[in-house]
Amino acid sequence: xxxxxxxxxxxxxxxxxxxxxxxxxxxxxxxxxxxxxxxxxxxxxxxxxxxxxxxxxxxxxxxxxxxxxxxxxxxxxxxxxxxxxxxxxxxxxxxxxxxxxxxxxxxxxxxxxxxxxxxxxxxxxxxxxxxxxxxxxxxxxxxxxxxxxxxxxxxxxxxxxxxxxxxxxxxxxxxxxxxxxxxxxxxxxxxxxxxxxxxxxxxxxxxxxxxxxxxxxxxxxxxxxxxxxxxxxxxxxxxxxxxxxxxxxxxxxxxxxxxxxxxxxxxxxxxxxxxxxxxxxxxxxxxxxxx
Amino acid sequence: xxxxxxxxxxxxxxxxxxxxxxxxxxxxxxxxxxxxxxxxxxxxxxxxxxxxxxxxxxxxxxxxxxxxxxxxxxxxxxxxxxxxxxxxxxxxxxxxxxxxxxxxxxxxxxxxxxxxxxxxxxxxxxxxxxxxxxxxxxxxxxxxxxxxxxxxxxxxxxxxxxxxxxxxxxxxxxxxxxxxxxxxxxxxxxxxxxxxxxxxxxxxxxxxxxxxxxxxxxxxxxxxxxxxxxxxxxxxxxxxxxxxxxxxxxxxxxxxxxxxx
Numbered sequence: 304x305x306x307x308x309x310x311x312x313x314x315x316x317x318x319x320x321x322x323x324x325x326x327x328x329x330x331x332x333x334x335x336x337x338x339x340x341x342x343x344x345x346x347x348x349x350x351x352x353x354x355x356x357x358x359x360x361x362x363x364x365x366x367x368x369x370x371x372x373x374x375x376x377x378x379x380x381x382x383x384x385x386x387x388x389x390x391x392x393x394x395x396x397x398x399x400x401x402x403x404x405x406x407x408x409x410x411x412x413x414x415x416x417x418x419x420x421x422x423x424x425x426x427x428x429x430x431x432x433x434x435x436x437x438x439x440x441x442x443x444x445x446x447x448x449x450x451x452x453x454x455x456x457x458x459x460x461x462x463x464x465x466x467x468x469x470x471x472x473x474x475x476x477x478x479x480x481x482x483x484x485x486x487x488x489x490x491x492x493x494x495x496x497x498x499x500x501x502x503x504x505x506x507x508x509x510x511x512x513x514x515x516x517x518x519x520x521x522x523x524x525x526x527x528x529x530x531x532x533x534x535x536x537x538x539x540x541x542x543x544x545x546x547x548x549x550x551x552x553x554x555x556x557x558x559x560x561x562x563x564x565x566x567x568x569x570x571x572x573x574x575x576x577x578x579x580x581x582x583x584x585x586x587x588x589x590x591x592x593x594x
Numbered sequence: 595x596x597x598x599x600x601x602x603x604x605x606x607x608x609x610x611x612x613x614x615x616x617x618x619x620x621x622x623x624x625x626x627x628x629x630x631x632x633x634x635x636x637x638x639x640x641x642x643x644x645x646x647x648x649x650x651x652x653x654x655x656x657x658x659x660x661x662x663x664x665x666x667x668x669x670x671x672x673x674x675x676x677x678x679x680x681x682x683x684x685x686x687x688x689x690x691x692x693x694x695x696x697x698x699x700x701x702x703x704x705x706x707x708x709x710x711x712x713x714x715x716x717x718x719x720x721x722x723x724x725x726x727x728x729x730x731x732x733x734x735x736x737x738x739x740x741x742x743x744x745x746x747x748x749x750x751x752x753x754x755x756x757x758x759x760x761x762x763x764x765x766x767x768x769x770x771x772x773x774x775x776x777x778x779x780x781x782x783x784x785x786x787x788x789x790x791x792x793x794x795x796x797x798x799x800x801x802x803x804x805x806x807x808x809x810x811x812x813x814x815x816x817x818x819x820x821x822x823x824x825x826x827x828x829x830x831x832x833x834x835x836x837x838x839x840x841x842x843x844x845x846x847x848x849x850x851x852x853x854x855x
Contacts, residue, residue, distance in 0.1 A: 307815030310808050317804060343793065346786030350779040357775035361762055435750060441742075443750035459747055464756055467763060591822045 315583040322576045329569040338560035352557040359550045361467065362543050369465050369540045372473040375432040376533045379475050382430045382437070383526040386481075386489075389420045389427075390519045393493060394512060396420075400500050401509040414500035421493040425452060428481050438477025447477040452490025454478045465539040473532055480525035489518040598623075602632070603662030620659030621646035634665075641677075642669045675788050680723070682781050686767060688722035690774055691715045693766035694758060701740030701754030708745070710738050 332338055342349040396413050399405065405413075428438050428448050435443025439456030447456045454477065461474040482488040492514040499507045595616070598604050602618045609615050609625070616624040623630050623646070633645040633653065644660050645653040660666050691713035698712040714729045715722065732738055743753035767777040 304808075305812040305815065305817050305820065307811045307817050309815050310811045313804065313807060313811075317800075341789075342782055342786035343789035344786075346783040346790060349786050350783035353779040353782050354775050357762070357778075364759075439750070441747040441750035457746070459751065461750060462753055462756055464759060470756065591819045 311586060315579075315587070318579055319576070319583070322572065322579060326569070326572045326576060329565060329572050332560045333562075333565040333569050336560055336562065337558060338565075339558045348557045352554060355550055355554045355557065359547065359554065362547045362550065365465055365467075366540065366543050366547070368463055369536050369543070371433065372463050372465075373533060373536045373540075375437060376473065376529050376536065378430060378432055379437050380526060380529045380533065382427045383475075383480065383522055383529060386424055386427050386522050387519060387526065389424055390489070390515055390522060393417060393420050393496065394515045394519070396500075397496060397508060397511045397515055400496075401505050401512075403505055407503050410500045410503050414497045417493055417497040417500060421452075421490055421497065424481075424493065425450065425490060428477060438475065438480065440474065440477065448481065448490065452482065452488065452494065454482050465536060466543060469539065471532070471535055471539075473536070475525050475529050475532075480522060483521060486521050487514060487517045489521065492518055599663065601663045602660055602665050619644060619646070619656045619661075619665075621654065621656050632665075641673045644669075675792075679781065679785055679788070682777075682784065684719055684722040684724075686723070686774070686777050686781065687726050688715060688719045689767045689777075691722065691726060693761055693764065697754065697758050697761060698740050700743070701757075702742045702745045702748060703738040703740045704749055705737055706745045706748060707738060708740065710740060712739070 331340065339345055339348055339352060396417055400410055400413050425448050429446045430437050436445065436447050436456065438447035439445050441459045441461065442456045445455050447454065449455055456477055458476050458478055460472040460476075462470050463473045464470045478484070479486075482490065492511065496508070496511045496515070499511065595604060595606065598616075598618065604623075605617045607615055607617075611626070613626050614624070615622065618632070621630060622628075623632075628649070630646040630648050633647050635643050635645065637643050642657070643655055644657045644665060646656050647653050657669070660669065692715060695711040695713055695715065699709050702708045703710065710731055711729045712732060714725075714727050717725045741755035742748050742751040743757070744751060747753070762775070763773055765771055765773055767774055768780075772780070
C-alpha cells in the first residue's frame with residue numbers, strides 16, 4: 304500500500320485531534336473536580352447518583368421534620384414540668400389548709416392561691432407550638448381546655464414520618480394528661496379544693512391530698528411519654544445523620560473526581576501530546592529529497 | 595459530490611450516454627439536464643419528512659430511504675432518540691401526577707372538601723411533562739390541599755400529607771414496578787447510554803472513513819519518495835539513452851572519416 308503525504312498528515316491529524324479531545328476532558332475534570340459532569344460519561348453511575356440524591360433529599364426532609372417536632376415535644380415537656388411544680392405547691396396548700404389552727408381568712412387566701420394555680424394550669428394546657436395548640440390533638444386551632452376546664456380538642460394522634468417507613472406519634476393526648484376520663488380531672492380537683500378551702504371544713508380538705516397525688520402522677524406519666532417521644536426523635540435523628548453521611552460519601556464517590564488521579568492523567572496526556580507533536584515533526588520533515 | 599455525500603447517502607454511475615447520474619436517498623437527483631432538489635418538513639406527528647422535488651414542483655416522500663449522512667443522523671436523533679426519551683418523561687410525569695391525584699383525592703382540605711385532584715392530567719399521557727400543571731380548582735386555593743385523612747381531624751391531621759410523602763417510596767411508576775426516583779434514574783441512564791453509543795458509533799464510523807480515505811489515497815495520491823525515485827530512474831534512463839546516441843554518433847563519425855580518406 305502506498306503511503307502518501309496526505310495519509311501521513313491525516314494520521315497525524317487524527318491522532319492529535321483524539322489526544323486533544325482527551326486532554327480537554329481531563330482538564331475539565333481536573334479543574335471542576337467533577338467526574339460525572341455529563342451523563343454519558345458513566346450512565347450507570349448517573350442513574351445511581353440520581354437515586355442517591357433522592358434519598359439524600361428525603362433524609363434532609365426527615366431531619367427537618369425531626370427538628371420541628373422536637374421543638375414541640377420540648378415545649379410539651381416544659382409545660383408538664385411546670386404543671387407538676389404547680390401541683391406540688393397545691394399539695395402543700397392542701398396540707399396547710401387541713402390544719403385546724405388556720406382561721407377562715409387564712410384559708411380564703413389559700414383558696415385564692417389555688418384558684419391562681421388552676422388558671423395557670425389551664426394556661427399551660429393551652430400552650431401553643433409552632434403550628435397551634437399542643438394538647439388539642441388534631442384540633443390544633445382550638446384551645447385544649449376552656450376556662451371551665453372542659454376538654455375542647457380531640458384524642459386523635461398527630462403522626463410524623465421520621466425515617467423511611469417509620470411513622471411515630473408526636474403529640475401528647477391532652478385529655479389523658481389533664482382530664483382523663485379513667486383517671487383524675489386535674490382542674491375539677493383543684494376547683495373542688497378551692498371550694499372546700501372557702502367553706503373551711505378540714506375533714507373535707509384532707510382527702511384532696513390523694514386527688515392531687517393522682518393528678519401529679521397523671522402529669523408525670525404524660526411527661527415521661529413526651530420524654531419518650533423526644534428520645535425516639537433523637538434516636539431517629541442520629542441514625543439519619545449517619546445515613547446522610549454515608550449517602551454523601553456514596554454520592555461523592557459516584558460524582559466527584561479523584562484529584563490525584565485526574566492530575567496524573569492530565570500530566571500524562573500533556574506529555575503524550577508533546578511526544579506526538581515531535582514525532583510528527585520528524586516524520587514530516589523526512590523525505591528522500593532532504594535526507 | 596463529496597459535500598453532498600456528507601448530507602445523504604449518494605451513489606453515482608455513468609449511463610449509456612456517458613452522463614453521470616447522481617442518486618441520493620433512493621431518488622435520482624441529477625440525470626442529464628434534469629435535477630431534483632431535497633426539501634425537509636415535519637409531518638402531523640412531528641416526525642421529519644424528506645422530499646425530493648422536481649423542477650415542476652412535484653414532491654415525493656423519500657424519508658424512509660434516507661439511511662446515511664447528516665440528514666439521517668438528525669432524523670434518528672429527532673424522531674427516535676429524543677422522541678423515546680420524551681415519551682418516557684411524559685409517562686413518568688403522568689404516573690407521578692396520577693399517583694399524587696389518587697392519594698390527594700382521598701384526603702380533606704381545610705374547608706372539609708374531599709375528592710379534589712392536585713394536578714390537571716386531562717391532556718393524557720401525550721406531552722404530559724410539558725403540560726403538567728395544577729388543577730384549575732387548586733390555583734390560588736392553598737386551603738384545598740388535602741393534608742388531612744379525615745374531615746373530623748381538621749385542621750391538625752396530616753395523615754394524608756404523610757401518605758402523599760410516602761409516595762416517594764411507593765412503586766407507582768413503570769407499570770407499578772419502580773419508585774419515582776428509580777424511574778427518573780433509568781431515564782437519565784437511558785439518555786447517557788444513547789449518547790454514549792452514538793459517540794462510540796461515530797468513532798467507529800470515523801475509523802471506517804479514515805480507512806476508505808487511505809484506500810483512495812493509495813490509488814490516487816502521491817508519495818514524494820516514490821516520485822523522487824521515479825524521477826531519478828527516468829533521468830538516468832534518459833542519460834543512458836543520450837549516452838547510446840553519443841556513442842552511435844561517434845561510431846558513425848569514425849566510419850565516415852575513415853571512408854572519406
